[in-house]
Amino acid sequence: MNPSALIYLLTAAIVFGIGLHGLLQSRQILRQLLCINLMGGGIFLLLITLGGGADGPPDPVPQAMVLTGIVIAVSATAFALALLLRWHELGDSTELDAVANADANTHDE
Amino acid sequence: MTNEALIGLIFLPLLGACATVLPGRFATYLGILSGLAPLPLLLVAVTLSVAQNGPGFLELGGWAAPLGIRLFVDPLAVLMLWMVAIIGGLAAIHAWCDFPPASPSGQRFWPLWLLLTSAMNALFLSADLFNLYVCLELITLTAIPLIALTGSKTAVRAAMRYLLLALLASLLYLLGVALLYNATGTLDLYLMRDALAAAPPAAVVATLALISLGLLLKGAVFPLHVWLPKAHASAPGPVSAVLSALVVKTAIYLLYRVWLWSVPATVAAEQALTLLAILGAGALLYGGVLALLQQRLKLVIAYSTVAQLGYLLLILPMASSGAWPVAWQGGTYQLLSHGLAKAAMFLAAANILHALGSDRLSDLQRLDQRQPLSLFALAVAGVSIMGLPPSGGFLAKWLLLDAAFRSGQWWLLAVLVAGSLLAAAYVFRILAASLRRDDPTEADPVADTKAIPNVQTACAVLLALLALAAGFAAAPMIEFIGPGAPGAWSRP
Numbered sequence: 001m002n003p004s005a006l007i008y009l010l011t012a013a014i015v016f017g018i019g020l021h022g023l024l025q026s027r028q029i030l031r032q033l034l035c036i037n038l039m040g041g042g043i044f045l046l047l048i049t050l051g052g053g054a055d056g057p058p059d060p061v062p063q064a065m066v067l068t069g070i071v072i073a074v075s076a077t078a079f080a081l082a083l084l085l086r087w088h089e090l091g092d093s094t095e096l097d098a099v100a101n102a103d104a105n106t107h108d109e
Numbered sequence: 110m111t112n113e114a115l116i117g118l119i120f121l122p123l124l125g126a127c128a129t130v131l132p133g134r135f136a137t138y139l140g141i142l143s144g145l146a147p148l149p150l151l152l153v154a155v156t157l158s159v160a161q162n163g164p165g166f167l168e169l170g171g172w173a174a175p176l177g178i179r180l181f182v183d184p185l186a187v188l189m190l191w192m193v194a195i196i197g198g199l200a201a202i203h204a205w206c207d208f209p210p211a212s213p214s215g216q217r218f219w220p221l222w223l224l225l226t227s228a229m230n231a232l233f234l235s236a237d238l239f240n241l242y243v244c245l246e247l248i249t250l251t252a253i254p255l256i257a258l259t260g261s262k263t264a265v266r267a268a269m270r271y272l273l274l275a276l277l278a279s280l281l282y283l284l285g286v287a288l289l290y291n292a293t294g295t296l297d298l299y300l301m302r303d304a305l306a307a308a309p310p311a312a313v314v315a316t317l318a319l320i321s322l323g324l325l326l327k328g329a330v331f332p333l334h335v336w337l338p339k340a341h342a343s344a345p346g347p348v349s350a351v352l353s354a355l356v357v358k359t360a361i362y363l364l365y366r367v368w369l370w371s372v373p374a375t376v377a378a379e380q381a382l383t384l385l386a387i388l389g390a391g392a393l394l395y396g397g398v399l400a401l402l403q404q405r406l407k408l409v410i411a412y413s414t415v416a417q418l419g420y421l422l423l424i425l426p427m428a429s430s431g432a433w434p435v436a437w438q439g440g441t442y443q444l445l446s447h448g449l450a451k452a453a454m455f456l457a458a459a460n461i462l463h464a465l466g467s468d469r470l471s472d473l474q475r476l477d478q479r480q481p482l483s484l485f486a487l488a489v490a491g492v493s494i495m496g497l498p499p500s501g502g503f504l505a506k507w508l509l510l511d512a513a514f515r516s517g518q519w520w521l522l523a524v525l526v527a528g529s530l531l532a533a534a535y536v537f538r539i540l541a542a543s544l545r546r547d548d549p550t551e552a553d554p555v556a557d558t559k560a561i562p563n564v565q566t567a568c569a570v571l572l573a574l575l576a577l578a579a580g581f582a583a584a585p586m587i588e589f590i591g592p593g594a595p596g597a598w599s600r601p
Contacts, residue, residue: 016284029269036276036277043284046284050290061296062290065286065287065290068239068243069283079253079254080269080272083257083265083268083272086260087265087266087269090260090262090265096269096273
């Protein structure tokens with residue numbers, strides 16, 4: 001593996017890790033969405049790097065996967081933002097209550 | 110002919126969805142009818158072909174694997190497609206009354222519904238892991254708007270939580286797929302086994318762990334089920350039915366495909382299957398207990414889904430034992446009978462909620478006078494959920510007990526019995542609440558009840574009767590399903 005591929009791999013891992021950390025840490029939905037997109041970016045970078053082809057031409061399959069993945073990420077983000085707007089209108093809040101709370105809570109509101 | 114039928118199963122609902130967003134009533138009606146009505150006919154053709162010629166691949170555009178993306182149809186896929194057609198079809202008839210196609214609410218509902226149908230059909234037929242990722246995302250992005258459709262605060266909150274967890278699950282799955290492609294050079298589920306056996310073990314473990322984790326999260330398997338009860342309970346009735354009966358099963362179906370069809374049968378894989386079964390046992394017990402503690406009918410039914418999904422994982426450790434064919438029949442029968450019974454329960458619960466204006470268990474008194482047929486559907490479906498004879502649920506649980514007994518997995522036997530007892534307890538709790546006659550202060554609960562369209566009642570009753578009838582029509586179905594994955598796990 002050539003050194004530049006290693007840099008890309010490390011970057012992919014770091015970007016994915018930052019996204020995962022942020023997703024688990026923050027309560028703000030918008031931040032969580034950004035983190036999910038970061039994680040996606042990390043995976044896309046990984047796919048492109050792994051399909052880079054050390055000696056020959058790059059493998060086209062991962063590139064096609066990344067293109068499709070980007071389309072899906074954009075649509076998912078758009079829908080999530082629309083849902084977030086709706087949630088903000090309903091309750092003037094940009095956070096969800098803690099998951100544990102919602103699960104243990106057996107009553108309706 | 111079969112090839113055209115397979116393509117039609119995916120593309121007719123897709124084209125129908127496109128038609129429903131065109132202006133004009135005619136296009137909406139045409140889209141819904143052309144997207145859903147032909148599915149059973151196409152399935153008859155596919156079923157006959159699979160029964161005659163066995164499982165088969167369809168190479169789209171004439172491109173052979175590994176470059177091309179293949180469709181694969183076998184008895185398990187056919188069973189799932191029938192469930193989409195029957196349960197989805199009856200739920201659609203139920204939805205027709207609440208979301209009339211020409212109304213504004215209908216115009217939001219039907220495109221999503223048809224896309225969801227198309228995506229599920231595509232998922233059950235795909236043989237390519239990346240194609241399956243696209244299907245999973247399509248299902249997520251159509252199922253969640255359907256939950257949020259009512260626009261209530263509870264529904265939007267449940268949808269938002271479901272969406273965040275589902276996106277995380279998809280990314281874990283996608284990361285697994287990326288590593289898998291790097292390790293094996295293929296994405297085809299049915300070409301993977303040899304490549305996986307030759308790949309470095311660390312990469313295989315990481316890949317399978319990530320893919321399974323993503324699927325367990327999407328399939329709401331204990332302890333990753335936190336999003337399910339509220340999401341399923343706050344969705345409109347027909348949507349709850351399809352979510353619980355079909356959508357969560359798509360993830361379980363993929364777990365079956367990956368672990369039983371694609372993973373080489375090694376000792377490590379067997380231990381992983383045992384781990385999955387332990388999660389299933391946890392789901393069965395935890396979901397059952399939580400279902401007993403709920404105060405609202407739809408939440409009881411939703412937690413019952415968490416529990417009943419556990420059965421589907423319990424069969425996995427028997428994959429290498431001599432009892433596997435029986436276990437497999439039990440598992441697939443559980444897929445079918447739980448789907449029918451759970452859809453019936455959610456539709457009946459939706460009718461009750463409409464009629465009474467509440468689905469709190471404490472408000473259900475004298476239900477036998479106010480909503481006799483909905484209660485009948487609830488009770489008959491409950492019989493199948495509990496596993497009492499002669500229902501389909503009884504047969505599934507009987508086969509599972511038999512398999513556990515034959516393979517000597519005693520702990521499974523105990524879990525199965527405990528799960529059935531819990532199911533009996535929460536179903537009887539609903540029935541007891543419905544037959545109560547205290548509270549003489551209330552003027553006349555029967556008079557306060559709103560009327561429900563007969564069609565909606567009929568859909569719930571029909572699904573419940575189908576769940577019951579599954580117990581009688583077992584022999585041909587079990588023969589059709591066969592012994593499961595061909596030669597996947599060597600059986601002594």
